[in-house]
């Protein structure tokens with residue numbers, strides 16, 4: 001054969017540059033039909049993300065799900081019991097979260113250094129394996145897998161939390177902050193994806209369609225879930241879901257405010273708080289929260305989150321803008337007290 005050298009080189013380069021990436025439809029239960037980035041291996045689709053290192057989905061861990069390339073990935077609604085469908089939803093959700101972290105929060109990968117963690121979809125609570133792996137266990141109460149955008153963002157939000165400085169902490173209050181942070185990342189992921197089937201909102205787990213007709217959690221008013229939305233001296237003794245209430249509530253007030261309108265619900269202000277809070281939008285709220293997490297310590301408390309988020313708002317937007325003032329007002333609105341060494345939203349050197 002007489003193939004021109006330049007043509008053969010071009011073909012080899014095309015094959016070697018990105019030989020295995022394909023973007024294909026996934027027929028989701030939670031998300032409708034969406035596109036996901038996976039790997040083509042000969043005649044098989046492998047649910048390994050070739051663009052986001054470490055991201056994959058298994059139905060028989062540790063082997064990533066692999067299927068003939070001409071078999072559709074997922075069966076859509078109403079087949080919530082299909083674990084392949086769950087892996088399709090999972091890949092879409094974690095890919096949107098990865099991109100949200102990059103585009104909105106300036107974070108490189110789930111772990112901050114360009115990496116991710118594999119997921120396993122399981123019928124029953126699996127035998128523990130050493131991290132890193134993220135589990136999504138079939139919910140019998142909902143008859144589907146918890147692989148919606150907000151719940152994928154929640155579980156991978158725990159990975160973000162433990163890979164920011166200070167790690168995850170050990171006591172109830174740090175577990176509560178970890179849980180609240182996970183819901184914040186779930187909400188950010190849902191808003192970034194802007195999916196037409198699972199529309200962005202400020203509730204968590206609504207697309208499970210539990211028999212109660214309720215979502216798992218309401219960020220704008222944790223009392224609807226029987227959890228405190230206001231900080232008090234009970235929080236350090238509360239279990240994580242309850243101890244996370246004030247953080248979810250704070251984030252909603254920061255993003256949307258107490259009376260946002262535009263289809264977003266009103267949010268109560270705790271006794272002794274300001275008359276009202278005006279939100280600064282979810283992207284700014286997310287950037288400020290990420291900035292605070294980047295200065296987390298092992299023994300983080302609500303009061304330390306308050307101080308760190310004020311510092312983050314000042315670093316991002318300066319002390320005099322609405323951002324710093326709203327961070328402060330939103331903490332006041334959920335009764336997290338100011339600390340003597342809190343960064344000040346006032347000018348650093350006031351004139352006399």
Ligand SMILES: [Zn+2]
Pocket residue numbers: 154155158179182
């Ligand atoms: Zn959690």
